[in-house]
Amino acid sequence: MTSYKLLKQDGQARRGQLKTAHGIIETPFFMPAATKGTGKYITTDDYKEIGLPALIANALLLSLRPGADLVMKAGGLHKFINYSGIMFTDCGGFQMSRGIFLNKTKNGLHFRCPFDQHKFIITPRIIMEIELALNSDVAMMLDDMSPYGASFEEAKLAMENTHRWGSESLEIHQELKEKLKSKQLLFGIVQGNFYPTLREESAKYINSLDFDGIAIGGVAIGEPKDKMYEAVESALPFITENKARYVMGVGSPLEIIELVARGIDCFDSVYPTKMARHGHIFTSKGELNIRQSRHIEDFTPLDEKCNCSTCKDYTKAYLYHLIRIDEPVFYRLVSIHNLFFINTLMKECRKAIEESRFEQFRKDIRNVYG
Numbered sequence: 001m002t003s004y005k006l007l008k009q010d011g012q013a014r015r016g017q018l019k020t021a022h023g024i025i026e027t028p029f030f031m032p033a034a035t036k037g038t039g040k041y042i043t044t045d046d047y048k049e050i051g052l053p054a055l056i057a058n059a060l061l062l063s064l065r066p067g068a069d070l071v072m073k074a075g076g077l078h079k080f081i082n083y084s085g086i087m088f089t090d091c092g093g094f095q096m097s098r099g100i101f102l103n104k105t106k107n108g109l110h111f112r113c114p115f116d117q118h119k120f121i122i123t124p125r126i127i128m129e130i131e132l133a134l135n136s137d138v139a140m141m142l143d144d145m146s147p148y149g150a151s152f153e154e155a156k157l158a159m160e161n162t163h164r165w166g167s168e169s170l171e172i173h174q175e176l177k178e179k180l181k182s183k184q185l186l187f188g189i190v191q192g193n194f195y196p197t198l199r200e201e202s203a204k205y206i207n208s209l210d211f212d213g214i215a216i217g218g219v220a221i222g223e224p225k226d227k228m229y230e231a232v233e234s235a236l237p238f239i240t241e242n243k244a245r246y247v248m249g250v251g252s253p254l255e256i257i258e259l260v261a262r263g264i265d266c267f268d269s270v271y272p273t274k275m276a277r278h279g280h281i282f283t284s285k286g287e288l289n290i291r292q293s294r295h296i297e298d299f300t301p302l303d304e305k306c307n308c309s310t311c312k313d314y315t316k317a318y319l320y321h322l323i324r325i326d327e328p329v330f331y332r333l334v335s336i337h338n339l340f341f342i343n344t345l346m347k348e349c350r351k352a353i354e355e356s357r358f359e360q361f362r363k364d365i366r367n368v369y370g
């Protein structure tokens with residue numbers, strides 16, 4: 001039985017459902033990063049109020065603090081952070097771009113703990129054990145991500161490690177899942193850097209394994225946009241349509257729409273909240289910079305069309321005042337707005353596909369964000 005159900009297609013854009021242990025997610029959808037069990041300045045209640053269907057946490061970082069055992073004692077990640085929505089957990093690959101990464105071997109990824117400096121290795125078995133202990137709804141396999149600008153040889157080696165770890169992750173996950181009677185889904189990850197032939201090879205291989213969904217990883221890491229689209233386009237034809245497709249790390253309105261147009265169902269990124277904290281606000285008329293002094297006496301909301309709690313209760317003049325005096329509550333209020341905007345965008349996206357007018361919707365977004 002597959003976890004993804006395709007309900008309708010409009011061009012390449014897909015409207016579907018992803019079935020998980022904590023319910024069904026209507027796709028396409030966006031999930032914010034609650035990396036260490038929370039987003040910055042955002043509480044679990046804020047996520048609920050915004051109406052986001054899912055969150056993604058990082059299994060590797062949570063395993064360091066507070067530790068997978070502690071989360072398990074708390075009754076799993078959902079109970080620990082008091083969230084009843086759907087939770088994804090990411091594993092290792094992306095952390096290779098962070099300061100804690102040391103090196104890699106055929107067996108796994110080596111890191112140094114930022115808290116007590118001890119060295120540790122993440123192997124497919126270790127990360128599968130951690131992700132099952134956290135009891136997320138969707139676990140990600142261990143992957144090896146090569147950086148933007150990597151040579152063909154470097155990218156190929158990372159892809160080969162990813163493939164080997166993918167097979168191992170799947171085998172170990174099935175074995176442990178049975179033992180624990182878990183309903184956790186496992187997604188595979190396609191690598192291959194920005195070499196179309198490698199992306200094709202990787203998509204074919206990962207797709208041939210029995211994963212519940214397929215992610216395209218190693219994009220949105222500093223490359224030009226057309227390179228990102230090319231990497232995704234090189235992989236997509238080789239991913240069967242009955243699996244959910246997830247592009248990791250994408251969260252700008254334009255990029256999301258452009259990838260939905262190419263047949264992607266699932267997104268995650270820190271982009272909307274990071275932009276918000278820097279004063280860049282997504283609105284129905286395009287991006288607005290709340291740091292500009294022209295807002296000093298503007299007593300209208302960030303976006304007249306927005307129904308988020310920030311827009312209902314506060315004006316641009318007030319938010320401008322808060323950022324000028326660097327009040328931490330500013331970061332919460334604008335993060336709520338940007339996440340609400342992206343979540344609404346996804347709802348509109350699903351409706352447009354259902355009503356076979358996605359192409360027009362895409363043009364409208366391009367006009368404002370292109």
Ligand SMILES: [Zn+2]
Nearest residue numbers: 306308311337
């Ligand atoms: Zn708003």
